[in-house]
Amino acid sequence: xxxxxxxxxxxxxxxxxxxxxxxxxxxxxxxxxxxxxxxxxxxxxxxxxxxxxxxxxxxxxxxxxxxxxxxxxxxxxxxxxxxxxxxxxxxxxxxxxxxxxxxxxxxxxxxxxxxxxxxxxxxxxxxxxxxxxxxxxxxxxxxxxxxxxxxxxxxxxxxxxxxxxxxxxxxxxxxxxxxxxxxxxxxxxxxxxxxxxxxxxxxxxxxxxxxxxxxxxxxxxxxxxxxxxxxxxxxxxxxxxxxxxxxxxxxxxxxxxxxxxxxxxxxxxxxxxxxxxxxxxxxxxxxxxxxxxxxxxxxxxxxxxxxxxxxxxxxxxxxxxxxxxxxxxxxxxxxxxxxxxxxxxxxxxxxxxxxxxxx
Numbered sequence: 473x474x475x476x477x478x479x480x481x482x483x484x485x486x487x488x489x490x491x492x493x494x495x496x497x498x499x500x501x502x503x504x505x506x507x508x509x510x511x512x513x514x515x516x517x518x519x520x521x522x523x524x525x526x527x528x529x530x531x532x533x534x535x536x537x538x539x540x541x542x543x544x545x546x547x548x549x550x551x552x553x554x555x556x557x558x559x560x561x562x563x564x565x566x567x568x569x570x571x572x573x574x575x576x577x578x579x580x581x582x583x584x585x586x587x588x589x590x591x592x593x594x595x596x597x598x599x600x601x602x603x604x605x606x607x608x609x610x611x612x613x614x615x616x617x618x619x620x621x622x623x624x625x626x627x628x629x630x631x632x633x634x635x636x637x638x639x640x641x642x643x644x645x646x647x648x649x650x651x652x653x654x655x656x657x658x659x660x661x662x663x664x665x666x667x668x669x670x671x672x673x674x675x676x677x678x679x680x681x682x683x684x685x686x687x688x689x690x691x692x693x694x695x696x697x698x699x700x701x702x703x704x705x706x707x708x709x710x711x712x713x714x715x716x717x718x719x720x721x722x723x724x725x726x727x728x729x730x731x732x733x734x735x736x737x738x739x740x741x742x743x744x745x746x747x748x749x750x751x752x753x754x755x756x757x758x759x760x761x762x763x764x765x766x767x768x769x770x771x772x773x774x775x776x777x778x779x780x781x782x783x784x785x786x787x788x789x790x791x792x793x794x795x796x797x798x799x800x801x802x803x804x805x806x807x808x809x810x811x812x813x814x815x816x817x818x819x820x821x822x823x824x825x826x827x828x829x830x831x
Contacts, residue, residue: 505522505523505524505525505526505527505530505550505553506521506522506523506524507520507521507522507523507530507533507534507537508520508521508537509521509537509540509541509544512543517543517544517545517571518541518543518544518545519544519545519546519547520534520537520538520541520544520545520546520547520570521546521547521549522534522546522547522548522549522550522561522583522586523548523549523550524549524550525550525551525552525553526550526552526553526554526557526558526561526582526583526586527553527554527557528554528556528557529557530553530557530561531556531557531560531561531564534561534564535564538564538565538568538570541568541570543569543570544568544570544571545570545571545572545573545590545594546565546570546571546572546573546586546590547573547574547575548572548573548574548577548579548583548586548587549574549577549578549579549583550578550579550580550582550583551578551580551581551583552580552581552582552583553581553582553583554582555582555585555606555621555624555625557582558582558583558585558586559585559624559628561586561589562585562586562588562589562628562632563589563628563631565586565589565590566589566590566591566632569591570590570591571590571591571592571593571594572586572587572588572589572590572593572594573590573593573594573595574587574594574595574596574599574600574601575594575595575596575599576596576599577599577600578599578600578601578602579599579600579601579602580600580601580602580603580604580650581602581603581604584601584602584603584642584653585603585625585628585629585642587601588629588632588634588663589632592664592666593663593664593665593666594665594666594667595653595655595665595666595667596667596708600652601652601653602650602651602652602653603641603642603645603650603651603653604642604643604645604646604647604649604650604651605621605622605625605642605643605644605645605646605647606621606622606624606625607621607647621643622643625639625642625643626639626643629642634662634663635661635662637661637662638661638662638663641657641661653665654818655667655818656816656818659816667818675707676703676704676707676708676709676712677704677709677823679700679701679703679704679707679709679712680700680701680704680709680711680712680715682700683696683697683698683700683701683704683712683715684697686700692724694719694724694725695725696725697719697725698716698719698724698725698726700712701715701716701719702716705736705739708743709821709823710739710740710743710744710745710748710821710824710825711740711745711747711821711823711824711825713736713737713739713740713743713745713748714736714737714740714745714747714748714751714825716736717732717733717734717735717736717737717740717748717751718733718751720732720733720736721733721751721755730755733755734752734755737751737752737755738752741772741775741817742817742818743817743818743820743821744779744817744820744821744824745821745824745825746775746776746779746780746785746824746825747776747780747785747824747825749772749773749775749776749779749780749789750772750773750776750780750785750788750789750792752768752769752772753769753770753771753772753773753775753776753789753792753796754769754788754792756768756769756772757769757770757773757792757795757796761799763800763804766796766799766800766804767800767804767807767808767811769792769796770793770796770797770800770804770805770808771808771811771812771815773789773792773793773796774793774808774809774812775812775815776789776792777789777790777793778812
């Protein structure tokens with residue numbers, strides 16, 4: 473999966489390995505998808521699970537379950553399959569008013585078109601939702617697309633109420649590539665998406681607070697703190713992501729690793745954690761005269777100063793913003809202001825750290 477972060481430096485902190493393109497978008501694979509329903513308790517939503525390759529006949533299986541459900545969330549985990557059955561499933565989802573969700577899973581090609589039909593749509597921190605145009609596999613294994621494929625998908629998306637921008641995003645990727653959907657891209661395209669963590673916020677917060685106590689112990693138990701921060705960070709809590717970055721930067725409880733420090737700082741910044749803005753700004757500004765690094769550092773310093781509450785961290789952000797400004801020309805200062813004005817987190821964390829000093 474290729475991840476696109478918020479800055480030029482996110483290449484230090486991202487995956488670059490691409491998931492292979494499924495070759496079953498038009499011609500199904502040998503085994504049909506597994507489609508089953510988990511009934512909710514009285515008044516609760518049912519869950520209809522679709523897992524595996526979409527094949528002819530799966531639309532009938534889905535219809536039989538959907539007609540017996542008043543309210544449902546369709547949980548998807550599929551690398552694609554036949555186009556026709558997928559579009560029929562998507563149409564039924566929209567007609568029934570079902571939600572769609574991808575959680576800790578991959579949904580690409582035909583599956584992603586099903587996901588778009590949901591109202592509302594859900595994804596989480598470890599979701600991969602990918603789009604490309606439909607294609608046929610020739611006798612020699614070559615992959616070919618035709619205008620008809622694009623027209624069919626375009627008509628489907630238009631019927632669902634999506635704009636031309638969304639249609640172009642979906643069909644403009646060739647059979648050999650994939651357009652991965654991030655929350656920021658969805659916002660830009662006008663695709664409403666709800667992002668939720670794999671684990672509940674109470675669990676993530678509890679692990680974070682236990683990690684704080686482990687570090688405050690006498691002597692500090694940095695190894696335990698690192699494990700707890702990692703568990704909370706993977707669950708999506710921005711405060712733990714920032715503090716795990718601190719441990720990687722300092723080498724406490726984990727091997728010192730600057731790339732991992734930037735990785736976790738960036739993840740926390742993407743969730744709107746102001747302390748992570750300061751962490752990134754301090755890291756990027758340290759010992760460099762590179763203009764691009766200084767611009768990026770100044771951007772995060774400005775964000776930190778803007779969003780941190782009154783206290784030591786805000787004061788530090790103000791001093792850092794001032795010192796970086798002295799190293800930048802007028803054109804670069806304007807770029808910094810533009811970057812700050814354009815900034816939007818991929819997901820705004822509800823539970824921020826406040827003014828916890830960076831250790």
